[in-house]
Amino acid sequence: MPAIRRLVPLLWLGPAIALIGVVVLWPVVVMVQSSFQQIGGEGFVAGYNGTTNYDNLFHEPDFVSVLLRTVVWVVVVVAVTVLISLGLAQLFHQKFPGRQVTRWALIIPWAASVMMTALIFKWALDPNVGVINVILHHIGVVKQLGSNQADWLGNPTSALAWMMAVAIFVSLPFTTYAILSGLQGIPGDVYEAASIDGATSWRSYLGVTLPLLRPAILVATLINVVNVFNSFPIIWEMTRGGPGYETSTSTIYMIDLKQSDVGQAAAMSVFNFLLVIVIVLVYLSTTRWKEQVG
């Protein structure tokens, strides 16, 4: 009965395939379908309208600036996160008293909901009484509380800078841990060989450690790119993407569009989704997942 035997794995995998199908794959189909429909406020479908949603989307006055801002948002947040994490991982890889306790502190922004972290910073940046402003006032950076200068989130440029800082802050733990895990995989005798060859610690870091960390850095970078691109709670809680759309990324823009025009929001989602697909393909081709399961 070889035919039946071949179907046995389906019994084991069936529930997982069904769950992925309902939750992950089918929404994509619905989304693509919706992007070609005219949909009213209550979700009522008025019928197909071809590529009108896409035409409207591409002609939105904010579309190009939102896309450019998204690129800046992703590149800056991920690049700074990876750079700081390289340093943090090197530090937490060393042995010192109390290392475990400091590592627990490091994971807090990872474990806590990002929404809560965003709300803490929104409060701390309050122009009148926020604790960051109070401290900056004490040391003389903020001249007067309640002034325009203290209203960091009211000005698009400073708001974006602070939100990037929060996004970096919550991305650091995972990235540091991924690089730490890469560091632990480097055998000690590699360093011994390097030090016998007379390499200084900085040169052995650049010449030995960094190349061996390449897979860890690559995977951490790609996972961060997807996370930061899809990031919603930080901008939504701190500025709602405003004033206007001046602090919106494409994810925030899509969610805002959803309030007024579901069809056009679906078109924006399809556009975002295609970008994610490209990143996923890069991810799958660079990770060594086949080695683990092979």
Place this chain on the structure above:
Amino acid sequence: MITTTKPAPRLRATARPARGSRRPLRTWVLAVTAYVIAAIFLLPYLEMLVMALRPNSELGLPTILPKHWTFSNFTTLWSTGLGGSIGTSLEIAAGATVIVLLVAMPAAYCTARRRFRGRTGFLLLVLATQMFQPAAMLVGIQREFINFGLPPTLSLVIVDAGFNLAFAVWILNAFFSSIPAELEEAAMVDGLGRVGALTRITLPLAAPGIVTALIFTFIAAWNEFLVALTLSLGQPPSQQPLTVAINNYIGEYSVDWGHLFAAGLVATVPVIILFAIIERRVVSGLTAGAVK
């Protein structure tokens, strides 16, 4: 004659050889740097505690610490209906966790033990879904689940289970693969039978992986915000999960920061403790073993 000229093996284990008295100083510099960084990571969440203990009358004062401390934000938290939201969040997180374990364990075990057609394809599908997040397909999720007409809590259980399945499959696959099949075969020869070998040998050995998958799914579902906000819109606050309900303290003209941060602590502290338990194993599940 035994002499002591053999090099101490301890030296070989360290990356750089010890250099006399410089070592303690270096260790101290490292330690202090790490403590400062740890404090930076902890401070925002300590501020949450400071704010929760601050009397409402002092909310408008520009002081770092309040002059008086009060527990009233915690004692009055329950009258704001937070108990119901905690219950809803627990239902969603526990429901999603149970579904993920029931669905992921057979899939991970089968892919770890057997080689069959479609195995690689299945694992590729799982890995790809890990990179897809609800935000990228929110419109589709919203329209699909509104069409289903399920209660929002049940919809959230299913969505959270689906998006966290990949992590569980991946980490359980690694654990099951590391348990030799010969161990199960020996147990079966000893008369335990297939089910006995599974429940008495394999599952206990894979327990760390199961606990990691369990805690990770629970935390992810507990913290999830975007889909919860979308699907539980317009529900009474007690039927909204905690992440959504906390936003009800933000009014149009004023924010009830005291209650907001007291509720935030209730939502945050348990998951930080749970996360500390799985800290060491979580990276390998998220990166599909690519960094080990």
